Amino acid sequence: MTLDLGRAEGNAAAGKDHLRDAPSQARILVVEDDDNIAALLGRELRGLGHTVDLVRYAEDALFAARGNDYALMIVDLGLPDGDGLDLVRELRRRTVEAPILMLTARRRVEDRVIGLSSGADDYLVKPFAVPEVRARVTALLRRPSRLRGHRIAVANMVVDSDALEAVVDGVSLALPRKQFQLLELLARRKNHMTPKRMIEEALYGFDDDVTANSIEAQISKLRRALKAAGAGVSLETRRGIGYRLLGANQAAN
Amino acid sequence: MRQPAPSVADLNLLDPDGTFRTRLEADRRTIAHLSDTGNLGELKRIVHGLAGAAGTFGYGEIGGIAIEIDDAFVAGEAIARTDIARLLTALELALGTPEKSA
Numbered sequence: 001m002t003l004d005l006g007r008a009e010g011n012a013a014a015g016k017d018h019l020r021d022a023p024s025q026a027r028i029l030v031v032e033d034d035d036n037i038a039a040l041l042g043r044e045l046r047g048l049g050h051t052v053d054l055v056r057y058a059e060d061a062l063f064a065a066r067g068n069d070y071a072l073m074i075v076d077l078g079l080p081d082g083d084g085l086d087l088v089r090e091l092r093r094r095t096v097e098a099p100i101l102m103l104t105a106r107r108r109v110e111d112r113v114i115g116l117s118s119g120a121d122d123y124l125v126k127p128f129a130v131p132e133v134r135a136r137v138t139a140l141l142r143r144p145s146r147l148r149g150h151r152i153a154v155a156n157m158v159v160d161s162d163a164l165e166a167v168v169d170g171v172s173l174a175l176p177r178k179q180f181q182l183l184e185l186l187a188r189r190k191n192h193m194t195p196k197r198m199i200e201e202a203l204y205g206f207d208d209d210v211t212a213n214s215i216e217a218q219i220s221k222l223r224r225a226l227k228a229a230g231a232g233v234s235l236e237t238r239r240g241i242g243y244r245l246l247g248a249n250q251a252a253n
Numbered sequence: 254m255r256q257p258a259p260s261v262a263d264l265n266l267l268d269p270d271g272t273f274r275t276r277l278e279a280d281r282r283t284i285a286h287l288s289d290t291g292n293l294g295e296l297k298r299i300v301h302g303l304a305g306a307a308g309t310f311g312y313g314e315i316g317g318i319a320i321e322i323d324d325a326f327v328a329g330e331a332i333a334r335t336d337i338a339r340l341l342t343a344l345e346l347a348l349g350t351p352e353k354s355a
Contacts, residue, residue: 036273037306078301105305105323127308127316130267 026071026141027051031061031087032103033080037126041074044130045137056080058087065091070098072140077104077115085118092119093170095153099140103128119151152187155232155247159187168229178203179222186235186245195242219243263311273310274348281344288337297326300340315343 077084308316
């Protein structure tokens with residue numbers, strides 16, 4: 001028997017027909033302390049046209065993530081300076097929203113569940129088959145950014161539509177349901193104007209009693225809550241058009 | 254059950270410069286030494302690495318045995334000398350070095 005490596009000319013060229021929808025030239029961070037595995041992943045992903053940064057330590061990964069906007073991260077669970085689970089949690093706390101593929105030799109179902117609930121988007125058990133890594137990477141990169149998870153990061157704030165909470169600098173922000181819905185909508189459309197009518201349709205049902213200033217009142221309360229929590233965002237009003245959520249830096253520009 | 258050996262072409266694709274094979278040779282020597290000295294901490298680290306990497310590089314039988322031993326380490330169970338001997342035999346077979354008596 002031979003192994004199915006999708007053999008063609010070179011490893012990574014193999015199987016490209018299956019990957020034609022994959023975004024090319026994504027920047028990927030690989031956090032792996034096994035030199036052979038890291039080199040294999042680097043070779044394969046570069047062969048697919050991606051830019052790959054390889055690091056061995058969790059600390060280096062945090063540093064790299066601070067300075068680069070990665071389209072994907074591959075994180076091994078057993079790192080020399082810490083647990084990959086803690087690294088994933090810290091990346092999410094720092095509002096890194098790139099999809100994360102967790103790589104581990106831990107084979108128990110509960111380990112996989114813990115990995116996914118820590119903020120990873122996918123989980124691959126070692127030993128792995130190279131074509132499976134390629135396929136998973138491609139699938140994760142193919143997801144529209146708004147679907148790459150249910151967390152939307154804006155500046156130091158993360159809006160988590162699964163947990164139904166907004167978190168600012170790691171601290172949960174207690175918002176009433178309507179304000180959370182409003183924030184989630186604006187965060188999904190961050191940097192874009194959201195018309196008032198769209199907000200009304202998202203927040204209120206046909207039978208709800210919506211007064212002329214209902215949206216303004218919700219916006220005002222939300223703005224105060226964000227400011228009180230120290231969120232580095234700005235909620236901009238354009239009279240007659242709608243509202244826009246911006247990171248503080250963007251608002252200043 | 255013995256895993257079918259990967260072809261040379263498969264191994265060359267996965268390990269074109271032979272660095273993993275070189276590592277296997279080093280690991281084999283170290284495991285043989287550690288099994289004599291009883292240094293379980295270092296043995297655990299090497300076996301864990303093999304459990305994750307050997308199968309990925311096409312050495313399924315080595316990986317399978319390493320996974321069994323790694324699982325025993327994780328469960329806190331005693332490691333049987335016969336299992337270490339099986340791992341060494343699998344390494345020797347894969348690397349083409351003369352098989353020692355276990």
